[in-house]
Amino acid sequence: MILDGKIPSGPLHEKWDKRLSEMKLVNPANKRKHRIIVIGTGLAGASAAASLGELGYTVDVFCFQDSPRRAHSISAQGGINAAKNYPNDGDSIERLFYDTIKGGDFRSREANVYRLAQLSANIIDQCVAQGVPFARDYAGYLTTRSFGGAQVSRTFYARGQTGQQLLLGAYGALSRQIRAGTVTLHPRTEMLDLVVIDGHAKGITVRDLVTGRIGSHAADAVCLCSGGYTNVFFLTTNSIMSGVTATYRAYKKGAYFANPCFTQIHPTCIPVTGEHQAKLTLMSESLRNDGRVWVPKIKGDKRPANDIPESERDYYLERKYPAFGNLAARDVTSRATKEVCDEGRGVGPGGRGVYLDLGGAIGRLGENTIRERYGNLFEMYERITDENAYKQPMRIYPAPHYAMGGLWVDYDLQSNLPGLFVLGEANFSDHGANRLGASALMQGLADGYFIIPYTIANYLANIEPGAVAPDAPEFQKSCEEVEAFTKGLFAVKGKKTAHEFHRELGKLMWNNVGMSRSEASLKEALKRIPEIRDEFWKNVTIPGSGRELNQELEKAGRVADFLEFAELLTRDALQRDESCGAHFRVEHQTADGEAMRDDKNFSYVSAWEYKGVDKEPELHKEPLVFEHAHLAVRSYK
Amino acid sequence: MNLTLYVWRQKNSKDKGRLVRYEAKNVSTDMSFLEMLDVVNEGLIVKGEDPIAFDSDCREGICGMCGQVVNGVPHGPRKKTTLCQLHMRHFKDNDTLYIEPFRAKAFPVIKDLIVDRGAFDKIIQSGGYVSVHTGGVPDGNTLLIPKHDADTAMDAAECIGCGACVAACPNGSAMLFTAAKVSHLAALPQGRVEAARRVCAMTEEMLAQGFGNCSNHYECEAVCPKGIKVKFIAKLNREFIKAQMPGNESCTGRG
Ligand SMILES: Cc1cc2nc3c(=O)[nH]c(=O)nc-3n(C[C@H](O)[C@H](O)[C@H](O)COP(=O)(O)OP(=O)(O)OC[C@H]3O[C@@H](n4cnc5c(N)ncnc54)[C@H](O)[C@@H]3O)c2cc1C
Ligand code: SF4
Numbered sequence: 001m002i003l004d005g006k007i008p009s010g011p012l013h014e015k016w017d018k019r020l021s022e023m024k025l026v027n028p029a030n031k032r033k034h035r036i037i038v039i040g041t042g043l044a045g046a047s048a049a050a051s052l053g054e055l056g057y058t059v060d061v062f063c064f065q066d067s068p069r070r071a072h073s074i075s076a077q078g079g080i081n082a083a084k085n086y087p088n089d090g091d092s093i094e095r096l097f098y099d100t101i102k103g104g105d106f107r108s109r110e111a112n113v114y115r116l117a118q119l120s121a122n123i124i125d126q127c128v129a130q131g132v133p134f135a136r137d138y139a140g141y142l143t144t145r146s147f148g149g150a151q152v153s154r155t156f157y158a159r160g161q162t163g164q165q166l167l168l169g170a171y172g173a174l175s176r177q178i179r180a181g182t183v184t185l186h187p188r189t190e191m192l193d194l195v196v197i198d199g200h201a202k203g204i205t206v207r208d209l210v211t212g213r214i215g216s217h218a219a220d221a222v223c224l225c226s227g228g229y230t231n232v233f234f235l236t237t238n239s240i241m242s243g244v245t246a247t248y249r250a251y252k253k254g255a256y257f258a259n260p261c262f263t264q265i266h267p268t269c270i271p272v273t274g275e276h277q278a279k280l281t282l283m284s285e286s287l288r289n290d291g292r293v294w295v296p297k298i299k300g301d302k303r304p305a306n307d308i309p310e311s312e313r314d315y316y317l318e319r320k321y322p323a324f325g326n327l328a329a330r331d332v333t334s335r336a337t338k339e340v341c342d343e344g345r346g347v348g349p350g351g352r353g354v355y356l357d358l359g360g361a362i363g364r365l366g367e368n369t370i371r372e373r374y375g376n377l378f379e380m381y382e383r384i385t386d387e388n389a390y391k392q393p394m395r396i397y398p399a400p401h402y403a404m405g406g407l408w409v410d411y412d413l414q415s416n417l418p419g420l421f422v423l424g425e426a427n428f429s430d431h432g433a434n435r436l437g438a439s440a441l442m443q444g445l446a447d448g449y450f451i452i453p454y455t456i457a458n459y460l461a462n463i464e465p466g467a468v469a470p471d472a473p474e475f476q477k478s479c480e481e482v483e484a485f486t487k488g489l490f491a492v493k494g495k496k497t498a499h500e501f502h503r504e505l506g507k508l509m510w511n512n513v514g515m516s517r518s519e520a521s522l523k524e525a526l527k528r529i530p531e532i533r534d535e536f537w538k539n540v541t542i543p544g545s546g547r548e549l550n551q552e553l554e555k556a557g558r559v560a561d562f563l564e565f566a567e568l569l570t571r572d573a574l575q576r577d578e579s580c581g582a583h584f585r586v587e588h589q590t591a592d593g594e595a596m597r598d599d600k601n602f603s604y605v606s607a608w609e610y611k612g613v614d615k616e617p618e619l620h621k622e623p624l625v626f627e628h629a630h631l632a633v634r635s636y637k
Numbered sequence: 638m639n640l641t642l643y644v645w646r647q648k649n650s651k652d653k654g655r656l657v658r659y660e661a662k663n664v665s666t667d668m669s670f671l672e673m674l675d676v677v678n679e680g681l682i683v684k685g686e687d688p689i690a691f692d693s694d695c696r697e698g699i700c701g702m703c704g705q706v707v708n709g710v711p712h713g714p715r716k717k718t719t720l721c722q723l724h725m726r727h728f729k730d731n732d733t734l735y736i737e738p739f740r741a742k743a744f745p746v747i748k749d750l751i752v753d754r755g756a757f758d759k760i761i762q763s764g765g766y767v768s769v770h771t772g773g774v775p776d777g778n779t780l781l782i783p784k785h786d787a788d789t790a791m792d793a794a795e796c797i798g799c800g801a802c803v804a805a806c807p808n809g810s811a812m813l814f815t816a817a818k819v820s821h822l823a824a825l826p827q828g829r830v831e832a833a834r835r836v837c838a839m840t841e842e843m844l845a846q847g848f849g850n851c852s853n854h855y856e857c858e859a860v861c862p863k864g865i866k867v868k869f870i871a872k873l874n875r876e877f878i879k880a881q882m883p884g885n886e887s888c889t890g891r892g
C-alpha cells in the first residue's frame with residue numbers, strides 16, 4: 001500500500017498556514033467533554049498535556065516514573081536549536097530546514113521539517129516566558145553556541161542541563177493544569193496495551209506499578225509521547241527504564257512502525273568499563289565546539305596523551321572533513337572513530353576510545369571560561385572515570401543514543417489508526433536517517449506546544465465525545481490479554497534474569513546491527529534474535545507476583561517487547577539496501593568510506609504492519625517527494 | 638573488594654520492615670553504587686529471592702529518581718554526588734554499609750528503598766511556575782535579564798527534586814527544595830509578577846503536605862547532590878516577609 005502523509009498542497013512555506021486555516025475547531029463549550037490520554041511526560045508529553053489542558057480538554061497523563069519531572073528528556077545536556085538568527089551569522093528558517101533535511105540524509109518529509117524550522121523560534125520565546133534560565137550575555141541577551149552538523153550558532157542552552165530546564169518549564173505548565181483540574185496525573189503507571197475500537201484508538205490498558213492492578217482508561221483520542229527505543233541495544237545513553245513497550249504494543253494493535261532501522265550512534269560517550277555497567281554516559285557534543293578529536297598516528301601507542309607530541313597526533317576529523325572538522329555530523333564522526341579504533345589506534349582500556357582534547361581551548365580561553373561552559377560535564381567525567389579532564393584529554397567512544405524511527409504519522413502527527421497521535425521521539429517524522437544535535441528537544445516541544453493543540457482538534461471535531469463507554473467489551477478483552485501476558489511471564493520459572501537476556505540481545509544488536517551493517521551480519525541477527533526470544537520464554541525467571549510492586553516483572557515485560565522489536569529493526573535494516581545517514585550498509589559506500597544513498601530505489605519511508613510474532617510484517621511505503629530541497633550528496637568535507 | 642550490606646527490607650507500606658544482611662562479593666571499583674546493588678540483585682533473583690527494590694532511571698545524576706541513605710547520609714559519603722554517580726572506589730574493602738530509604742513523614746515508604754515523593758509534586762502544583770499559557774508570548778529578548786540574575790536563577794533551578802534535603806533534615810523540612818523553586822522564579826522578571834503569591838502558596842502547601850519547618854540545621858545543603866545553597870532559604874524568607882507587607886494582599890489570612 002502507498003501511504004499518504006496528507007501533506008497540504010502549495011508552496012512549502014505556506015503549507016502550515018494553509019493547514020491551520022483548513023482545520024476544524026472544537027467548540028469551547030465542548031472541549032471539556034473530550035477526554036484525551038497522553039502517555040509520557042517528557043518534553044513532548046508534558047508540553048502536549050499542559051497545552052491541551054489549558055485549552056479546556058479533559059486530559060489524563062501517564063508516566064512510569066514517580067514524578068512527571070523525571071522523564072528521560074531531563075538528561076538532555078547540550079541545547080535546543082532555533083532559527084532566531086540572533087548572532088546575525090546568516091541563519092534563517094530556510095537554513096535550519098535545509099540543515100535538518102541534509103543532516104537526515106534526505107530521508108525525512110520536507111513539509112514536516114520546514115514546519116519544525118518555522119516553529120523553532122516560538123519555542124524559545126515560550127520557554128523564556130515560563131522562566132527557563134537560558135544562558136545570557138552581560139548585556140542580558142540570550143546567547144547561543146554552535147552544535148554538530150551546523151555552521152551557524154543557533155543552539156540555545158542552560159549550562160549543560162538544557163533538557164532539564166526545558167522539561168522543568170513544561171512540568172511547571174503541566175503542574176499548573178493539574179492544579180486547575182484539567183489534567184489528571186497517573187505516575188508509576190505503565191501503558192501495556194492500546195485499545196482500538198472500530199479502527200479508532202479509544203483507550204489504553206495500564207498496570208499500576210505500585211499495586212499491580214491492571215485496568216483500562218477510555219478516551220476520545222490517545223497521544224503517545226513515550227520516547228525512543230534505543231535501549232534495544234542495552235548499553236546506551238538512554239535512561240534505563242526507556243523502552244519500546246508503548247509504541248510496540250500500539251504497533252501490535254495496527255499502528256505502522258516507520259524506519260525502525262534509523263538509530264543514531266552518538267560519537268562522544270564515556271567508553272565502556274565492564275560487564276556490570278547499566279548504561280553509558282554521554283559527554284555533550286557541545287564539547288566538540290572547543291575540543292579537538294584525535295588519536296596517535298602510530299598503532300598501539302601506549303604513551304600518556306600529554307606525552308604525545310603534536311606531530312604524532314592524528315586529528316582525523318579535521319583531516320578528513322576540513323569544512324566541518326570536529327563538528328561533522330554524528331554518524332560521520334562515529335564511523336570515523338570506529339575506523340581509527342579498528343585500525344588499532346584507539347586509546348584507553350581495550351583500545352575502544354579516542355581523545356577529545358580541550359587542552360588548546362583551555363590554553364586559549366583559560367580554565368575558567370571552559371569551566372563556565374562545561375563545568376558539570378568535566379565533573380561528571382571525573383566522577384565516572386576518576387580522571388581530571390582539565391589536565392588530560394577525555395576519552396570518548398560512540399554509543400547508541402537516539403531513535404529516528406518510530407510510529408508512522410501523517411502531517412497532523414496522526415498514525416494510520418485514527419485517534420492515535422504520536423509525538424516526540426516516539427514518532428518517525430522529522431529527522432530522517434540521522435538527527436542533528438539539539439533538534440530532538442526542538443521537535444518534542446514543537447509537537448507538544450504548537451502542533452498537537454491544532455491537529456487533534458481537527459480529529460475531535462469530527463467525532464462524538466465519549467462515544468465509547470469505559471465498560472465496552474474491548475476494554476475487558478484488553479485487560480484479559482495483559483493479565484495473560486503477565487501470567488505467561490511468571491509461568492516460565494526459568495533460571496536467567498531478564499537483565500541477562502537484555503544484555504545478550506544488546507550485544508548482538510550492537511555488533512551486528514550497530515554502527516555498520518552488512519547483509520551477512522543482519523541475516524545472522526535475524527537468525528539469532530528468535531533464538532534468544534525462544535530461550536527467554538523458556539528460561540526467564542521473575543520472583544514475586546504481579547500483585548505488588550515488582551521491578552523484575554516490569555523489566556521482563558520491556559525485554560520481551562525488545563526481543564520482538566529487534567527483529568523488526570533488523571528486518572528493516574536488511575530491506576533498506578542502501579546506506580543513508582546513520583544507516584550504514586557496508587555494501588554501499590564510496591571509495592573513501594562515505595555512505596552511498598540510492599535515491600532511485602529507496603527514497604521512501606518504510607512503514608511496517610504487524611502480522612503476528614513469527615510472521616513477516618508487511619511493508620508499506622510513503623514516497624518522499626522533494627519539491628524544494630535539492631537532493632544532494634551529503635558532504636561534510 | 639567485598640562488602641557487607643545491611644539493607645532495609647519492607648514488603649509494602651503496611652509491613653514493619655527490617656534490616657537484612659547481604660554480602661556483596663568481588664565489587665569492582667569502577668561500579669556505581671547502584672550497579673553494585675544491581676549485581677547483588679541478580680544474585681538474589683537467581684536464588685529465587687525478592688530483589689531489593691530501589692528507584693533509578695537516568696543513572697547520571699539528573700533525573701532525581703535515585704536516593705537512599707548510606708551509613709546515615711542521604712546519597713552516601715561523596716559531596717555533590719547522587720547515588721547513581723557515586724562510584725565504589727570511594728569505599729574500602731570489607732566496609733559495612735547500612736542502606737535505608739529516605740525517611741520523612743511526608744515520604745511514606747512504598748517498598749524497601751522506594752518512597753513516595755508525590756508531596757514534592759504537590760508543592761510545585763501549588764505555584765512553582767509562571768502562569769503563562771502556550772502561545773502569545775513576546776520575543777525571548779524583549780525582557781533583558783542581567784547575566785547575574787540568569788545565573789542565580791540557574792543555580793537554584795538545578796535542583797533535581799530528589800528529596801535528600803528532606804531526608805537529612807531533623808524536621809523533615811522541604812525548605813531547600815521549596816526555596817530553590819521560589820528563588821529561581823523570583824530572580825527572573827517573568828517570575829517576579831507572581832512572586833508574592835507563589836511564596837505564600839508554596840510554603841503553605843509544604844506544611845500541608847506534612848513537611849516540617851526550617852530551624853537552620855543546614856543538613857540539607859550538606860547532602861544536596863546539586864549544591865543548592867541555603868542562601869536560597871534566606872531568599873525565600875525575604876520573599877515571604879515582602880509578601881506580608883501592607884498593601885500586598887497575596888498572603889492575607891495565610892501563612
Ligand atoms: C543523554 C542524552 C542527551 C541528550 N541531549 C540532547 C540535546 O542536547 N538536545 C536535543 O535536542 N536532544 C537531546 N537528546 C535527545 C532528547 O533528549 C530526546 O529525544 C527527547 O528528550 C525525547 O523526548 P520525548 O518527550 O519524546 O520522550 P521522553 O523524554 O523519553 O519521555 C518518555 C515518557 O514516556 C513515558 N513512558 C514511556 N513508555 C511508557 C509506558 N509504556 N507507560 C507509561 N509511560 C511511558 C515515560 O515515563 C516518560 O515520561 C539527548 C538524549 C540523551 C539520551
Ligand atoms: S534541593 Fe538538593 S537535595 Fe533537595 S531535592 Fe533539590 S537537589 Fe535534592
Ligand code: FES
Pocket residue numbers: 692693694695696697698699700701702703704719720721722
Ligand atoms: S538515577 Fe537519575 S539521578 Fe540517580
